[in-house]
Each structure stands twice: as C-alpha cells, then as structure tokens.
Amino acid sequence: MVGHAAALLRDPLAWLARCAASGSGEGIHRLRLWGRPSYLVTDADLVHEVLAGRAGDFDKGGQFYRNAREIFGDTLVTASAGKHPHQRRRMRPVFRRARIAAAVPAMRLEAGRVADSWTSGGEADIVRGSVLYAHRTAVRTLLPVLSTVEVDRLATASARLIEDLFLRTVLPPQAGALLRRRFDTSLRTLREACGAAVPEARARAADERSGLLAALLETSPQGGGPASDEEARDHFVSLLMAGTETSVSALAWQLHHLSRDLPLQHRIRDELHAVAGERPVTLADLERMPLLRRATAETLRCRPPLWMLLRTSVREVRLGGYRFPAGTDFYFSPHQLQHAPDVFAEPGSFCPERWPERGPSARDRSFLAFGAGPRRCLGDQFALTSLAVATSTVLTRWTLTPAAGRAPRARLRTMQVPHALRLRVERRHSGL
C-alpha cells in the first residue's frame, strides 16, 4: 500500500514518480485516499485496458464529475457512460476539418491581439496572455457572430468560471457562498449571451464560417435533429470547460520551452516561412510543419495539461490479475506515464526530435496527453491548430528568452499550469 492524501497534496509529481518506481503492485498501487477504495495504475497496458479495451466496465467518476454533472447536465464532457455515445455522435460535426480551417482567421486575430500588447525589451506575462488567448479564441470560434466587445466580456466570464470551477466542484454545498454566487453569475452570463446569439448562428449554420457551435444547429447533424437553444447553451459552456484551461496550460508551457531554445525558435520560423512566406498562415500550412508538430508533442509529453485522470468501475472487474468491486476508483497519470524512463530516454529533457515527423500516433501507448479510447479528447485537432497558430504568431513577432529568476513551478489542480511565467520579449524587425 503506497501513498496517502498528504503526500499527494505536498508534491504530487514526485509522489507519482516514487509510486511508479517502487516496483511493487505490478503496476497497480493501492491508495489510502478520501476513505474510498482507490488504486493508482502506473502500467501503460493496464491504463489502456481501463480507457479503451474494457472502457464499458468503467465510467468517469469522482467528486469532480459528480458535481459537474449536477451543474452542467449530461454534456459530452460530463456525460455518464450510458449517455455518452449519443452525445459523442452528436458533437462530432463540431470538430470537422472544414470548421477548424474556417476558425483559423479568428485564432490569428486573437493571437495577434495578445502578441501586440507586449513591449519590446520588457517581460511578458505569459500565463495571462495564454488565458486571454484561450478564452477569447474559444468564444470567438464557437460563436463568430459575436462582436469583439462581446467576445471580451464572455472571455472574462469564462476565465472566472474556470478559475472557480475546481473549488465549486470540490467544496461541500454549504461552503463558499460567495464563490458559489460568483460562479453562478459567470454561468448565467455565458448562457444568456449564447442564447441571444443562437438565432443568428442557426440562420447561418450551413456556412462553415458560422462557427463550431453552429455545426450543432444545422438541420441534419449526426445523431438527430438540430440542437435546441438550451442544448446549444449547455454545449457552449461545456466546450469552454474542456477547451480553455487545457489550452492555457499547453500554450504557456510551449512558450516556456521555446524560450530556452533559440535555435529551435529560428528553425520553426524557417519552417513557417517555407510553407507560408509572408502571407497569413492557414490550416493547410500548419499541417506541413513537422518541426512545430514535434515541438508541440514534446510540450504535451513534458507537461500534459490533464496530469491525472480517474475512472470508477461500474461493475466488478478484473485488472492485472486482481478482482475489484464495483465503485472502485482507478487513478492514472499521463504525466507519470510520459516520464517513464524505459519508454522515453532522459524523460526530463525537452527533445522534439524524439518524435517522428507526424508526431505521436496510436502506437505510442505511453503518450496520453489527449487520453485514449471512446472518451479521447474530441477537440484535439482544434487544440493543436489553435496552439500552432498562437505559437507561429508569437514567433513571427517576438524572440523569447527566459526572464531572470527561477524556472516556473507547476500549479497542479485539475490541470497543470505554470504558477507564474514571465518571458523577456524582443521585437523582431523583419516579418519572419
């Protein structure tokens, strides 16, 4: 039996590494956590059994999802196992390639707004920049019918909602009255604004440029008729929940890693120049940038935003030769699996060259930044595109170097985000 809540809370990543290295338990470690039967699974094959091979025996569990379901309903992100396949079918058109390609100009616009707010020779607050970029981009690409003023207002509400989400879902109902009021206000703001925008989005739904959410409002989306106004509002909020903090984490860590490698910054600029020249970058250009793809894969390996995932068994299950009752919690960590020294040589080094040109594939079983199986991230291509647009926009305009002081620590809640990250930024004189 290893680990307990105090060790997990004190230094979670070190604790995970200790558990995995302990060699006991054959990849399944019993935990003493919150009084529930809980195990940490540190073997990649067993994790794939839970997530993919025998996904039907497990459901998303834990306090977070129990509370999130109450707050947001059964959206794709929060849906319990029974309702999930229907929601997944319904949401697929949202992330069609044509919709993502049509979202690229909005991503460029928002990346430019953040990058142009920095001062040459100064220090840029990268976490704040990433928050502004991720929330504004999510709102604008979901609902392009909104004005910039409205995008900014909703991005502020979205950022506040996500900031409060963790405590709102773990605190008992009677605690944190102020926080709950603030959370409810942010949620109401987002739902009402989305409700007001839906009629126009519905009228233009067939046009790919009408945004990602409008894919649900088309007359014949997969899995049923067009979404009702209420459904559209729920999906809007749930996609903000799934897609913003993950993107904040990925972008901030990506810029951190690039700031420590000037030659890599030059090589990515050269790659960008070779595919796009001086014109605005498109999705097709980004698909022809293997170096940027490998750098992003390595960022997500070193710092997977969702550093710990959880499944609960819905019936008695056998795993790794052991039998577990229904209601057992199984934790596993993409961060720990992606730092396994027998799979990734020198796992602590940032090394884009370890990946093939196409980036990780399904055969890289220890790469779990986007999860695996039927609940694998549905927004992965959108996320990678958004990250590539932001990175290439920043590198076109700025040279990044680390600011004086200590390397950033990770703030670990549901996601891992740098605690504070400032970088020195020098304006580049000629376009690329």
Ligand code: HEM
């Ligand atoms: C780099 C950024 C991102 C990372 C690392 C990431 C990672 C993940 C992971 C690990 C899961 C699975 C969670 C689990 O199995 O418990 C997931 C699910 C999901 N993600 Fe992402 N995500 C990212 C960005 C996005 C974006 C931008 C969107 C949408 C705009 C999105 C939409 C979703 C949805 C809808 C699900 C639920 C899928 C389902 O249950 O069927 N994600 N994501």
